[in-house]
Amino acid sequence: MLVGLGALWLVGFFWAYFLAQSLHLTREIRFGWAHVGDRLEERFTLINTGPTSAIWVEIIDHSTMPGYNVSRVTGVDRTSQNRWYTQGVCNQRGIFTLGPTTLHTGDPFGLYSVSLHYPDSAPITITPPIVPLPTIEVAPGGRAGEGQSRPNAFERTVSTTGVRAYVPGDSPKWIHWPTTARQGSLFVRLFDSMPSGDWWLFLDLDEQVQVGQDAASTEEHGIILAASLADRGLRSRRAVGLVTHGQEFVWLPPQSNDYQRQEIMRALAFISPGPLSLAELLTRTRPTLDKAASLIIITAATDGAWVEALLPLVRRGAVATILLLDPLSFDDNSKGNTNSGEEAISSPVNPLGNNPNNIQSMLTNLGVTSYIITKDLLDRPEARPGKQGKWEWHISPSGRAIPRKKQADIKWKELA
8 A cells, every 4th residue: 555655646746747847828819909899819729748648727817807707627638739719708998918827737646736827918908899970060170171161261271162363462372374374364273261170089087977887877978989989080081189087187189190099099998087077177278279179078067167168269269069978868867868779869958957958058059069968879789889799800900800701811929
């Protein structure tokens, strides 16, 4: 018995020793960031180069992404490998970490245990979803180029509508030479005087005015609106900026490139409500705003205290579009608004008190465009993030995962 126990102890020792030297785990991902609702896929490969089998191997994942756990128990034969894939849905916006990973195993007799720690990890940014929105017409702002015509403008644009005969006082640089050559007399170009300001997105994250919980809250709906409108503006080649103040101040001046898209989405990924009101935010940023800008203000504040802070910007020439999040529709204790589907953006007068219709009437009298946004905005099937089944991916140069039908050629990259 002593000899048998000694032999068992010796076999177990060398078995565990070879496992510690020969087991290797690799962990790979397809992309570095995604939207809420996207599917995250990883590939694990457990390699055993030694002469002993790993009958049981416990994989412990230390990722920080909520609701995502790929821990499991598996095994691998000697001089072989075991590969498997894991999937999960990105349920919450934020910046999280995939990995590190710990591997537990041991000899088949349970005498010795082996722990291998793999510190490799990779950050993953989960941004708010970009959803198709009902019609929201952003009022164009002050600089010449596009938008509503402005009579007697002092600026000339590059957009022409025709030609007319030259009259004394016209600038020689506006002469249209092809027409002049054909007619034998001087003709000058006619210009459109139409404004086209940059888009400034103001997202109100005052913690005192937020209503609702989790995804059914004014906070999340406001962030989704900001992300979707920023995407719309950048796709139309506008310069889009973001201003908000939650726990941290976010100031992104308007730009119209892919880097700006990433910066806006990254800022919206981890922003959270803070103590600063919309009135204070408008007052603090007023000196730095271009008077030719289009302001898009997203707020759930129904007290109207911020309207006074908006007026100086409007008098300077900025054009505002207000998206009013209806707190009644987000409050489960309120009978609220019964609109749905395409009625998620509406403007009828509601006889109920303490609702954004009172502010909307005030804004209308001031000539400011406004919309009322209800919780039903995301209840339409086409606007629900993560409802598109098993997505397959194409990776853009910026690292974004774009759904498509074929995924065989998408490269994997190891956690570093």
